[in-house]
Amino acid sequence: MSTNTTDLCLLSARDLAAAVRSRTVSAREVLDAHFARIDAVNPAVNAVVTQVREEAYAAAARADERTAVTPADELPPLHGVPMTHKDTHATAGIRTTLGSPVFAEHVPDHDDLIVARFRAAGVISTGKNNVPEFAAGSHSFNELFGTTHNPYDRTRSAGGSSGGAAAAIASRIQPLGDGSDMGGSLRNPAAFCNITGFRPSAGVVPSTPAGNAWAWLGRSGPLARSVDDLALAMSVLAGPDPRIPLACPADRAGFRALAAEAPADPDARPLAGVRIGLSTDFGLGVPVEPGIVEVLRDQARVFEELGAVVEEAVPDLRDADEVFDTTRAFDMAGNLRTVVAEHRELVKPEIVWNVEKGLALTAEQLMDAALARTRLHEAVRAFFDRWDVLLTPTSQVLPFPSEERWPRTVAGMPMQTYVEWMRSASLISATGCPAVSVPGGFTGGGLPVGLQLVAAHGRDVELLRTARAYDRATRHAEIAPRI
Template sequence: MSDPADLSACEARALIGRRALSPVELTNACLARVKRLNPAVNAVVSMNEDEMLVAARASEDKVMSGMPLGAVEGLPFGVKDMINVTGLPTTFGSLIYKDNIAASDDPIVAAMRAAGGVVLGKTNNPEFSLGGNTRNAVYGATGNPHDPTRNAAGSSGGSAAALACGMAPLCTGSDTGGSLRNPAAFCGIVGYRPSPGVVPGNGRSIGLFHFSTSGPMGRTVDDVGLMLSVMARADRADPLTPVVDGRSVWNPADFADPPRTDAARWKIAVTEDFGFTMTEGIIRRAFAKRVDYLRPFLSQMVEAFPDCTGADRIFAVVRGVQMLSTHLAGVRKTPERYGPNAIANVAEGLAFTVEDVSAALTDQTAYYRRWKTFFETTDFILSPAVTISPRDWHELYPKEVDGQKTASYYHWLSLAYASTLSGHPSITLPIGRDEMGMPFGLQIVGRRNEDAKLLSFAREIEAICNANPEMAFPKVDINALAALPPIASRPGFMEFE
């Protein structure tokens, strides 16, 4: 067998089920990979190795005794440092919480443990997950495993980098404006943003706003489907999760094993910019190349996109309301304890009027209805996942895209928040490399609440692309990465202004 750390989650789980791989063996392989590669990228920021091995031995005992096994039995998983793991720090990437130790598990972590998962540790994110570059004043910067001088995107950059390095077969992520999809694209792994309510959450300050959601991250479509089947559950605490007679309206098993499908049967729209995003030329050219490659397999493919009128303004205002609900009091009280992105969020939110908010919420409803109408005659949309190729992580955020100035630190995330606004599920697939040699992420958007169908289609696209070495998922050069100096030795590692 090759190094167990390089197995996909589904491959490892199948071997564990057949007693051909020990959970302890897999756990030790992941720990060895962390020790070898984490200094170069700073993806995993806290761990409890002893507890991890205890959990792995408990899984091994279940396997050997013939007990029923959980869906993710024996699989290590990384946890973004925005949610609690008992006994580990939950810092949110903020100095305010640098000494905060969680007293209990977040429901997602509890569900993964109940299904046999083994907590690897916490993965890095920017302060309060604000931004598309994983840097903070507690743990420093996370580098891209394909080139640690470039950024891993954000805010789930630590999870994406850990997955690309083989530190764990699964990781949690969260997403508002692409926070798990963008790192997936930059690092060459798979990130899935589900429909609102599929993964219940207790972290949204405004529970009826659907912008923020947790989602699975893995190295294959089947991996994220497996993890989604555990994360999805009935929970009345989330007002966006429909629960009928104690059951979710979604069947979680459908995510783990979506039906096979013929990619040619579906009606596909393709767009490089949704009509409003500042997409970099490098990305446009890479996307066009992939569309040309896929065209023979997707016979009903046309250039089209939903009417996205007002997208930037709607996102800015509604997001601004969310940011005020979580950060206004703290920034007013102790502004010196917050980073530049949080300060900018509060200032922007305060600049909006009640009329602005009313108009944005009204416009978002119209936006959703236009997307609904578009999807009456379209099954999926293909687009780039991110507007730019990975850049130097010293750049807090892109100030310009091909000479056009960005309006804010999140403006460059517009390819992702186009679908966030409408609440449609979206997956990022790594499809080869761009002309800079960095991973290229393809975004596939499906109909709202048809998550199993989107996963099924994405799996077919994955297979089509992996059949061509030029389009296959890009791999990290493990030996080259291990030989690099620690990212902490690079100038600016802990600087954020």
């Protein structure tokens, strides 16, 4: 293998780690390529906002020393793979701003669990990537670092809140990223940037430390350029943590077995027997831009060619908006009420609105939401008794102009709030089900489109297996942006 920096930056996480373990390339050479790529493309996309080069090279040197004395099969799965982390995830010794002036110089003394597990798996931390303030909204801009731009069209949004990670991965800065998702923050940026993003079932990747250990709506998960790399990432991220009392319904062993599976015969029908329900409007008349609907219907035929049965079907999601809106407001107020009370003038108005909405919730509204969540659970359970997967658009809109705070209309329909345009993701969040966004190709104008696949709670491995079959058959993410 050549150690040309461009070649190294094109590799998957799996292949990059294998090259380091086999001593084909050193961790320091990989880091050289990583930082050279940041220097080359980050001024255009503004994905990476903090770098720790000295610390990263020290970690790479330690990795190379370990490589020299350790058999390859005893090295960790992501040995020597560089990664910037989401700027809302705490990183010990690395500035973590949450995209807010309130925390502009904040340096944590601990790692969040998702960062700690990636580091334990061999990842070399190199800095932080951009987010919207406090991860609120699906467009990555803030007063500290400005706006992250879409690598495929730098006049457009990269999505959010994991937009910096998605743009970095699409730009070939790094092959993997850590993200989080309450109303689409893993899935929307993946769709906007032509990569994959996975929101696991509750408890699979615990979010620690946590102010509310019983919170269920927000999730942590990975982003990558392929479902193969998502499976590899989940093989090191999944598993319970005693600080979070949620059961883990999909353990690390299942993801490890999935990541180790050999590619299927190209002539095989790997989705034979898989039953897929297709919906473009979630059964609720949710507006979706026509270009996205066109791509979705065209790509549905690929699933059929792979052996799946695809028919129009969708769970009854009438209660999902109430469940999501109330739970989000409750969680936002619980997490940020003190920040808003003490630093209101420094916090963006969308957060103030969401926190005030949470503080105004009545006991009756909370009881109604709990009952609605039970009805929704029963409706989704009945759907997945018949269907294995739900296939929908990931996002209702194509990447929108980056100077906009959020889309004011979708397919001609006015949007009233900064979260309403994300219903294609938030409706699924309310169900609690695992969901993955995979690249579905491009519109005639060259903008990426994501497809959202959803499965029953705890069926995370099976969901990724279905998504991987499609991803391997299409390889849309291999179409790199020109930066």
